[in-house]
Amino acid sequence: MNQTYLSNGLYSVLNQSDEVVVIKLDNASHPVFKAHFEGMPLLPGFLQIDIVTEILGEEIDAIASAKFLQKVLPEETLTYTIAPAKSGVRVKLTNSSNALCGDFKLKWH
Amino acid sequence: MFDLDELLEVLPQKDPVGFVKKVLVCEEHESRTLVRFESAPTLSMLSEAGAQTSIFLRLTEEKKAANVPTRAMGMLVSIKSKWLQKSDKTSFEVKSSYVNNLDSFFVVDFTVLDGEMTVAEGQIAAVLEQNGVAL
Numbered sequence: 626m627n628q629t630y631l632s633n634g635l636y637s638v639l640n641q642s643d644e645v646v647v648i649k650l651d652n653a654s655h656p657v658f659k660a661h662f663e664g665m666p667l668l669p670g671f672l673q674i675d676i677v678t679e680i681l682g683e684e685i686d687a688i689a690s691a692k693f694l695q696k697v698l699p700e701e702t703l704t705y706t707i708a709p710a711k712s713g714v715r716v717k718l719t720n721s722s723n724a725l726c727g728d729f730k731l732k733w734h
Numbered sequence: 735m736f737d738l739d740e741l742l743e744v745l746p747q748k749d750p751v752g753f754v755k756k757v758l759v760c761e762e763h764e765s766r767t768l769v770r771f772e773s774a775p776t777l778s779m780l781s782e783a784g785a786q787t788s789i790f791l792r793l794t795e796e797k798k799a800a801n802v803p804t805r806a807m808g809m810l811v812s813i814k815s816k817w818l819q820k821s822d823k824t825s826f827e828v829k830s831s832y833v834n835n836l837d838s839f840f841v842v843d844f845t846v847l848d849g850e851m852t853v854a855e856g857q858i859a860a861v862l863e864q865n866g867v868a869l
Binding site for chain 2: 629630631669670672675687688690693696732
């Protein structure tokens, strides 16, 4: 797993398999949360996708669709559930209240 | 007439998440920016750059006429995008234009260019919010 200049220290992996990845986000003092946004820290949508691809060592060819359904806050515990889908994978992102935060259809190698 | 350099101040995303470094064009239905990353970007990062470029579409006379505050933030609702030509470069020009503009909700096409070559393209949808409330 190669963390980027943005994801470095942003999360820690609590549990990982090919189908499920559980992470814990850093607190609001992380540079990403300070920058997005000042006074209203939220995990950017693009990083919701990049975190799971980074953990699984995948590179995305296309985002067939990505829906951002709920704001993701610092220190949240998040679960990615990954399932095969037509020409790619479907990744659902839920928080510790089991609320669906993101629904991503991705094409990767 | 907008001062293109001053426009960057309204970008709510700050470094290291603020990818737009220069606004090249800010017109009624098209914006162009120069975006830069510290390392080769992912497709998701380029899509975010497309979303950030779309912010400069909002500062139009049309939006002002609809009383949409210029400080309103566009919260990303969805992305659809693809690589056309993968690139290890870190600077690109991004163009965006409206597909639909319903004042507080908008859909925007974006294109990421390396010189003359299109490296990625896609579409984003966003809803405008102020103080965490949808407009």
